[in-house]
Amino acid sequence: MLHRQALLLATIASAGRTLSRLELMKLLFLERQEMLQDVPGLYDFLPYKFGPFSFLVYRDLTALQRDGLLHLSGRFVQTNASVGMAALAKLPSNEHAGMLRIMQEHGSKSPNALLHYVYAKYPWYASRSLVAKRSARASYPIQSALFTMGYEGITVDAFLNALLVKDVATVIDVRRNPVSHKYGFSKSSLRRLSQSVGLSYIHFASLGIPSSYRRGLHREEDFADLFRTYELSMLPEATDAQ
Numbered sequence: 572m573l574h575r576q577a578l579l580l581a582t583i584a585s586a587g588r589t590l591s592r593l594e595l596m597k598l599l600f601l602e603r604q605e606m607l608q609d610v611p612g613l614y615d616f617l618p619y620k621f622g623p624f625s626f627l628v629y630r631d632l633t634a635l636q637r638d639g640l641l642h643l644s645g646r647f648v649q650t651n652a653s654v655g656m657a658a659l660a661k662l663p664s665n666e667h668a669g670m671l672r673i674m675q676e677h678g679s680k681s682p683n684a685l686l687h688y689v690y691a692k693y694p695w696y697a698s699r700s701l702v703a704k705r706s707a708r709a710s711y712p713i714q715s716a717l718f719t720m721g722y723e724g725i726t727v728d729a730f731l732n733a734l735l736v737k738d739v740a741t742v743i744d745v746r747r748n749p750v751s752h753k754y755g756f757s758k759s760s761l762r763r764l765s766q767s768v769g770l771s772y773i774h775f776a777s778l779g780i781p782s783s784y785r786r787g788l789h790r791e792e793d794f795a796d797l798f799r800t801y802e803l804s805m806l807p808e809a810t811d812a813q
Contacts, residue, residue, distance in 0.1 A: 572640070574612045576631050577661040578602065578670060580640060583648060584655020585674045591646045593621055596628060597685050601677055604693065606669030615725070616696065617732035617768065622689055622703075623696040625728045626764055630754055695736075699768070727755025731768055741771040747779025775812040780805065 572580075582598055583590055590598075600616050600623040607613060616623040632648060635641045641650040650658075659667060677685060690697035697703040718737060722730050734742065742765045749758035762772040780801055788794055806813065 572658070572661065573631075574661070575614055575627075576635060577658040578607075578613060578666065579628065579631060580635065580650055580654055580658035581662055581667075581670055582674065583641065583650045584652065584658065585671060586678050589647050589649050591682060592629075592632070592648060593646070594682055594685060595648055596624060597622065597689050598673060598677060599625070599628060600689065600693075600696070602670050602673045606673055607666060610666060615729035615732065617728050617735060618696045618699040619768065620699065620701045622686060622700050623693065625726075627726055627728055627754060699735075722751075722753070722756055727753070727761070727764060730755075731764060731770070734770060735768065739770065741773060744772065744774040745778040746774075747776055747781055749774055749776075775809075777809040777812045778806075 579595070579599065582602065583595060586594075586598075599614055603613055603616065614625045614628055616625050618624070632641070632643060636643050640654050641648055662670065677688065680688070686702070690700065690703055718734075718739060720730070720733065742761065744758065744761065749761070751757050755761060755764055758774060762774075765772045780797070784797060784800070788797060
């Protein structure tokens with residue numbers, strides 16, 4: 572059981588009732604925003620159809636059901652007391668206390684009241700909602716711009732949220748081999764998740780560096796030499812993609 576999954580299961584168990592997926596998502600979001608901001612390895616969120624959302628939460632729900640640690644029934648999610656106690660035991664005392672405080676303050680709210688609180692306090696995460704009465708974010712004319720971004724050390728939810736914050740319209744993948752062991756960053760997954768939040772996705776393999784050039788690099792000088800080779804020898808051969 573991963574650290575973040577223990578928090579997810581503990582949250583479900585601490586509710587003392589059946590939670591909807593929407594309620595669970597918002598409670599996990601509030602735990603992250605209001606009590607556990609500095610804890611590494613937890614869920615990140617982005618604005619989506621019903622406010623703050625994490626694709627990784629949904630992936631973990633499926634994995635935990637497969638492992639017999641929770642039960643999904645339509646929009647609702649449940650776990651048993653023994654699983655909940657085991658998950659609580661895995662949480663450090665500060666995380667346990669933070670989770671319980673959020674549950675005490677918000678765990679008994681109705682779904683509508685929970686949404687209202689989240690939308691009012693965190694308007695960015697309501698900016699793409701299908702049910703918010705108005706957009707929480709003004710639209711400003713911007714000039715065309717090109718941003719670069721990597722994904723080492725972050726989740727796909729944090730990656731996509733950073734793009735949305737900058738009004739990015741298109742993800743241009745310049746990896747020669749767009750595969751990754753991290754959830755959401757292989758080509759098919761990244762394209763699907765990008766499109767689900769309104770971003771286009773394009774892959775230009777010819778702009779990437781072949782894996783044979785990336786093997787055995789350790790020193791700073793090795794990387795500097797590689798990027799010089801890339802700029803002077805590889806990029807001139809990829810003019811169409813540029």
